[in-house]
Amino acid sequence: MAPPIDPEYAERVREVYGLTCLPRWGTRRNFDRPTLGGKAAKVSKALGSPYMPWQRYTADIGLEIDLDTGLLAYRGVDLTVPRQSGKTTTVLSVAVHRANAWQRQRILYGAQTGTAAREKWEDEHLPILEAAKAFQGRYRVRKANGREAILWTRTRSIHTLTTNKEQAGHGRILDLALLDEYFAQVDYRLDQATGPAMITRANAQKWRLSTAGTSRSVPFNQMRARGRAAVEQGRQSKIAYLDWCALPGMDRTDPAVWRTCMPALCPAPVRGVCRCSKDWRHTVTDDAIFGELESMADDLSDFDRAYLNIAREDGEVDRDPNVPTPEEWGLLADPESLGTGVVAIAIDITPKRDHAVIVGAGFDPLGLPRIVVLEYGEGTGWLRESIERWHTKLKPVAWVLDEKSPAATMVLPMDRAGIPRMKERKEDWHRGHLWIPTVPQFGAACGDFTDAVRQGQLVHLDQPELTVAIDGAASRPIGDGLWAWGRKIASVDISPLVGASLALAALLRFQDLANPPQVAVAASTPATTGDMYRPAGRLTI
Template sequence: MTTSEIWQPPSEFAEQCRELYGLTCPPRWGTPRRPEYPSLGPKAWKVMERLGFPPMPWQRYVLDVALEIDPATGLFAYREVGLSVSRQQGKTQQILGVQVHRAMAWARQNIVYAAQTRGMARQRWEDEFLATLDDSSLAGKYRARKSNGHEAIIWRKTRSKMGITANTEKAGHGPPLDLGVIDEAFAHEDDRLEQAFSPAMLTRPMGQLWWASAGGTDKSAWLNKKRAAGREIVERLWAEGVHPRIAYFEWFAPDDLPRDDPATWRMCLPALGFTVTEATIRAELEKLDPGEFDRAYLNRTRKSTPPQDPNVPVAAWQGLADPVSQAGPELAFAVEVSQDRAWSSIALAAAREDGRVHLELVDRRPGTDWVIPAVVRLRELWDPVAVAVAASGSPSASLIDGLIAAGVTAPEDKERPRRGDLVVMRSGDLVEACGQMADAINQGTAVHRDQAELTAAVSGARTRPSGDAWTLDRRRSLADVGPFYAVTLARWALVSRAEAGRDDYDPLDSVY
């Protein structure tokens, strides 16, 4: 998902985070604080301080919202708290703080922690939770029971118990549950643990379920479902003003933001500058493969990489990037609409002095209503040799009549086209254009500016047969192939109409 495709929180949310907590890296999706509601957040802050981890602004914000008390009932306002944040941001310390606060604040609380497996839960419980407590000012206020299958930290004054469980259908069965924590949710491929925890909490008026995780993979079915639901909850909250019983917090970097840019890190790593440095993240970038870095530190879902379409020279495309390449005066525009009509793209192809063809995505926005005015304006500004659009059978064909009505007309004499004429490409033209584009990429006669949306379209492109040749396939492509299709059409229009109005000069002579 790119920045233009993703919901933007209102500006007052960032202002609230900054004013109340000094948080300059607010989550992309976050439940806002209701100041009129009292909160036990400050008490949990003090617990974290006693554990040796003074809470960072993002932790204070999350705790303050998650532990709000409904004035009408005196109970927690939220029965569920979802936290999706990258690695090394202090998630583990906060989860421990939540458990210890619960154990110290109320008597005989049953607190259960779960991780990827029971073995991983035991390791974190003993090596991190218990070790942190033993080194803190709270040492001596509890006793540890380490017998296998009965692990627990039992608090002497309240008799509250912090235990662990396995990721099975039987997890959480037994005594009523006051606080359930599902950590590393990316490793859970189904909802068995939630289904086990939830019934055990029904009779506990102050019961809460917390889950936390960095991004997962395509197989992280439960996490992906919870993240999608959490995003919808926050977006609906801001639209309708209704707070459900679920609080959600997610830091996330859209796919079009460069992974190696510190500005990207500063918008999705709330611990940056506190417990994590840019040098640390840079080292992780150099060490990890890109997909794993994106998952761990940009909180993106790591998607499985399907086999590339053999007709699309993706590897060669990567070597044609020239971020400073500029379009020259001899250029053509093309319009493309996605199969579901959700997105439209305008692209250009321009001749360079070195004989190569510059390819560029000019604009890509939702819907189609903006396309015709944009084409008219671009045509006035740049005097292109042609404006290309696919004919009947293509989603963009519906724009042809509108373009003509707006003055972007087809040539009266097809043998003598004029500059700026509309080129309506037939099926044979599309096949020819796709083959020419593949050749240009393989031969290195094309160049692009490494635009994220265009490169994503090339990487996700799939093709379909057309006789003994092929064309790009809008339906089967793994991304909106529109940007790639648009530059393909624009290049064909440039090559085929380069002599329009230039009888004495063909800028593409050196290409062929």
């Protein structure tokens, strides 16, 4: 259910922005924070499209500055509005501002497909930019197929396009990702491609923008579900969420309903024309919406999707029954959870060896297993040094990896680093050795992980690497009733999920190898020992 609108806040927003149509679900503007929204607004005006109130409101929230760090307060902005609201100019102004505000920025724009992104870029972005006198002589355009870019000469920033392939954002750092028409994504490959490229960039942001899709728009629908839940719970998030929409069952023919969900629709037209300001105009009129309603009379669900921003039901999406739902996973999130000194650590590497992950499992003060992605990064070259560092720092009860995966290449280096393979007999087990589970044990670890999630028997830090992995995971049979995570059939990199499952299994199997005081602490009182309080190293969230 949509949260009620705070009259005091609504009045202040009206006074500051002239905005009468607040998002039905939305991150609130923190007026104590400075913002770069005004800078983006000046860019948009120079591009010939002065911001409407909703655009300035969105930019001010999305570009808020954290007073403690001096960096952007949000790592991401998820925005969903009806069609023809002005997303194109919003996206372009944010990109141009970024390219000129800092040196050597790498900006990526994506749409439904690589072809659609190029068409949008050629037909809309470039003409707007070329018509803006304020930016003449400050950039050059490269149109070579597959290498399209806007190159900014003063800052040496580059604004490129994505091909919508899994490798689209790999290989280079990325400061700003703009994923337009996000409803068209059927899997998480764009998120998986862009996310790791932004990890090391302190001021990086990912903007996901879209009108509602259908029930098959799984990434968009999960984005919307998580954003709405965060707003309803009043939960602090590193992703700003803004959702302008009507609710199912509202009267689609009533202009009063339109004015609750269409921020680009003039609230008080004079003889059908917006006169709200001499500097800008609302771009949508009642007559235009009535015309669209009439033209879509044969399939009103299309009107609801396009202009009321209500997702169209388009058949059920089959979910793998072995994979926890995003809702089940989200219920166990606790970004403030503290850890104790009992830790097991897993390593996993993707089939292409383009990414690797180190995942820890420990206990929270109440004795619940606590999952943390310690490091996630490109390639595997960094693994050996990181393994040695975490081994010294956390003194895990055990390490674990799947020997039938690419991670098997780490067995010999770990042995040389003083982390030998765990013996088979329990009486020969030693703390800090490497456990290599059998195929049945690996299958059991996957099943036990799902059971723990569904029974509420673990906590996690709400890290995006794990959330994305679970959203795109799939299972494969490995025997009579046993199953394991399927790397080749998943729509994303699931190495964080594989690592989490193995780490949890190792923790529960070898926890008795910890010193008795640590076990007692894990089961009863908060601990101040150990370093699993926050993710560290290559992963910065």
